[in-house]
Every structure is written in structure tokens, then in C-alpha cells.
Amino acid sequence: MTWDDKFLNVWDCEQKIKLFAWEFISDVLETFAISSDLIIFYLKHKGFDYFFNANKLIDINIEMMFCNEGIGLISDMLRVDKNRIIIKRMREEQELSGVDMISSGLGIQKVVVRGLSGMRIVTYLNGMQINNQQWANDHGIGFTDLGLSEVELIKGASALKYGSEAIGGLLYFKDAPFIANDKLKGFISTGFNNSSLLSNSKFGVKFNKKNLFFNLYGQYAISSDYRLPDNTYLFNSRFKQNAIKFSLGYRSKNWQNIFRAQIHNEFPGIPGHVHGDPSKVDINAITSIELDLAEDFSIKKPWQVVNNKLLIYFHY
Numbered sequence: 001m002t003w004d005d006k007f008l009n010v011w012d013c014e015q016k017i018k019l020f021a022w023e024f025i026s027d028v029l030e031t032f033a034i035s036s037d038l039i040i041f042y043l044k045h046k047g048f049d050y051f052f053n054a055n056k057l058i059d060i061n062i063e064m065m066f067c068n069e070g071i072g073l074i075s076d077m078l079r080v081d082k083n084r085i086i087i088k089r090m091r092e093e094q095e096l097s098g099v100d101m102i103s104s105g106l107g108i109q110k111v112v113v114r115g116l117s118g119m120r121i122v123t124y125l126n127g128m129q130i131n132n133q134q135w136a137n138d139h140g141i142g143f144t145d146l147g148l149s150e151v152e153l154i155k156g157a158s159a160l161k162y163g164s165e166a167i168g169g170l171l172y173f174k175d176a177p178f179i180a181n182d183k184l185k186g187f188i189s190t191g192f193n194n195s196s197l198l199s200n201s202k203f204g205v206k207f208n209k210k211n212l213f214f215n216l217y218g219q220y221a222i223s224s225d226y227r228l229p230d231n232t233y234l235f236n237s238r239f240k241q242n243a244i245k246f247s248l249g250y251r252s253k254n255w256q257n258i259f260r261a262q263i264h265n266e267f268p269g270i271p272g273h274v275h276g277d278p279s280k281v282d283i284n285a286i287t288s289i290e291l292d293l294a295e296d297f298s299i300k301k302p303w304q305v306v307n308n309k310l311l312i313y314f315h316y
Contacts, residue, residue: 099153108140108239108268113155116168122159124172126260126312142308143264146202146243147217149176175260178213178249179206196237197291198223213249224296225288226271232287236269236300258314266306269299 100112110117110133123130125143132142154162155169162170179185186205192198200221207214221241225233245262272286 098155108138108270110140111171113153113169119165120168122162122166122170124162124170125310126173126175127314128310128312130308132306132308138270138304140266140268140306142266142306143173143262143310144219144221144241144243146219147175147204147215147245147247148173150174175245175247176206176215178215178247179208182208193223195227196223196225197293197297211251213247213251215247217243217245219243222297224291224293228287232289233291233296234271235286235288236273236303237271238297238299239266239268240297240299241266256316258312258316260310260312262308262310264306264308264310266304267299268304268306270302270304273302 098114101109102112102117103109111121113121118133118135121133123133123141130142132139151174152172153169154166154172159166159168159170184205184207186203188201188203190199190201193200198221200219202217202219204215204217206216219242222239224238225235226237227233241264243262243264245260245264247258247260249256249258
């Protein structure tokens with residue numbers, strides 16, 4: 001970020017931005033600061049330099065920043081200090097204030113924002129609203145991180161522009177962008193979780209040729225029961241997942257088209273399910289002291305079947 005007389009030039013953003021003088025910047029920030037804990041400001045940065053006299057600036061704490069469409073889950077913080085006249089950059093990679101998770105093992109997870117969840121949290125995937133996690137605690141989000149590059153969290157009054165059901169907040173998931181060069185790019189990965197013997201394998205391929213862009217991803221995951229802190233296993237917290245998705249884009253001088261398709265199949269068990277008064281159920285009836293590898297990867301009743309087929313088309 002460099003300063004030249006009256007302009008603040010930002011070269012790291014996808015669109016070069018010029019902001020006129022600090023008085024104007026303050027006005028912009030005040031306009032975009034819909035709530036005290038979220039300030040929307042179109043910047044993306046890699047480094048910052050010192051400024052000229054900023055006496056007219058007020059103290060501003062920008063908790064999250066984004067370029068074009070959104071806020072990354074890894075929040076980039078800027079603190080404008082009018083006394084020291086410098087911008088400090090900090091990264092918070094693990095936690096966002098006020099955000100928690102409800103989970104039943106690894107197969108069923110949903111986000112809690114400031115104590116609100118379910119039908120008070122709205123979820124979007126590439127502009128399409130996904131309603132899986134709005135229901136009871138046994139319903140997860142309905143897709144995985146396959147092919148995603150970032151997730152935006154919008155909370156406070158600014159989320160209400162998406163409707164009253166977003167009173168708790170909004171999660172906006174975005175696919176990874178297309179590659180800019182014409183070289184084929186891909187990956188293969190696999191992961192293992194010892195707590196549930198989770199195996200998670202993925203692949204991805206990207207290429208670009210003569211303004212034609214293509215991304216392809218696939219995933220397969222399988223998990224046994226989740227191990228609790230007392231080293232017992234929560235019965236039927238196992239799950240299976242498989243997914244495939246692709247994005248196809250074409251760009252001309254005056255317009256561009258993007259088509260995205262995703263098929264996500266998920267079979268999570270529902271752990272801790274009892275009939276009648278839960279206080280009368282022996283905890284040993286829903287836990288086990290060891291895993292049976294021959295049986296504990298098979299989903300038992302009750303279970304869910306999640307089969308999402310998503311088609312999204314954009315024209316600019």
C-alpha cells in the first residue's frame with residue numbers, strides 16, 4: 001500500500017481502488033459501518049506503509065476485510081491509530097469472536113453465532129441459499145469444504161438485508177477461483193483422524209485455455225464412531241460422504257458466463273437417539289468401550305440421507 005499525495009493506491013485488490021483523502025475515507029467507513037462489530041471495506045492487502053498526517057482520522061477497528069464479495073474466515077484486522085499514524089496488520093486464524101459450533105461427532109455440525117443457530121442463521125453457497133442446517137440439531141450444513149476458497153461471516157444489522165431470518169448472522173461460502181494462467185494445476189490429498197478413524201480423500205483439477213476455465217473436484221470420506229473424552233465411543237456417530245463438483249466459465253471482451261454444478265451425498269448416523277425419557281436411559285446403551293472395525297463403519301438406524309444436487313449459473 002503506497003501513498004502518493006492525495007490518493008491511497010491499493011494494488012493487491014482484484015480491482016484497483018483509489019480513495020480520496022482521509023476525510024473521504026472516514027466518510028466511507030462511517031457509511032459502510034452498518035454495525036459496530038462489522039465494517040465493510042473493499043480492500044485486500046499484503047503489506048502496509050506509513051502514512052502522512054492523519055489527525056482528522058478517528059480510531060477505527062476494522063475486524064474483517066474483503067475484496068469484491070466477501071470476508072474470509074481468516075480475518076485480517078486493521079487498526080488505525082491516529083496517535084502513532086500507522087496501520088498495524090494482525091491475523092486471527094483460529095477463532096472468530098462470538099462464533100461456536102454445535103456438533104454430534106464429526107458427521108453433524110452447524111454454526112452458532114452469538115448464541116443463535118438453526119433458522120436464525122442463513123447459509124449461502126455461491127449465491128444459492130442452502131437450508132439444511134436451519135432445522136433441528138441433527139441436521140448439518142449439507143455440503144463440505146470441497147473446492148471452497150473462503151467463507152464470509154456477516155453478523156449484526158448488516159445481515160438483515162438478507163431477510164429477517166438472518167437475525168443471527170449469515171454464512172456465505174465461495175468456491176475457489178479459476179486459475180489465471182494456462183498451465184494445468186491439480187492436487188490429491190488424504191487425511192486421517194484418530195478420534196473416529198476418519199479417512200478423507202480429495203482431488204482437484206484446474207485448467208484454463210483460450211478464455212475457457214474449468215475446475216473439477218471430488219471427495220470421499222468415511223468415519224466410524226466418535227471417541228469421547230472418557231475414551232468411550234458414541235454409538236452411531238459414524239458417517240459416509242461422497243461429492244463431486246465442477247465449475248465451467250467462459251470469458252469474452254464484454255461478458256462472462258459461469259456454470260457450477262455439485263452433487264453431494266451424505267449418510268450420517270444420528271447418535272444418542274432414544275425413545276421416551278432420556279433420564280432413564282443408561283449411558284452405556286449409547287456408548288461402547290471399543291471399536292469393532294468389522295461393524296462400526298456401517299450406518300445404523302436412525303440415520304439421515306442427504307442428497308444435494310446444486311446447479312448455479314451466472315452471467316455478467
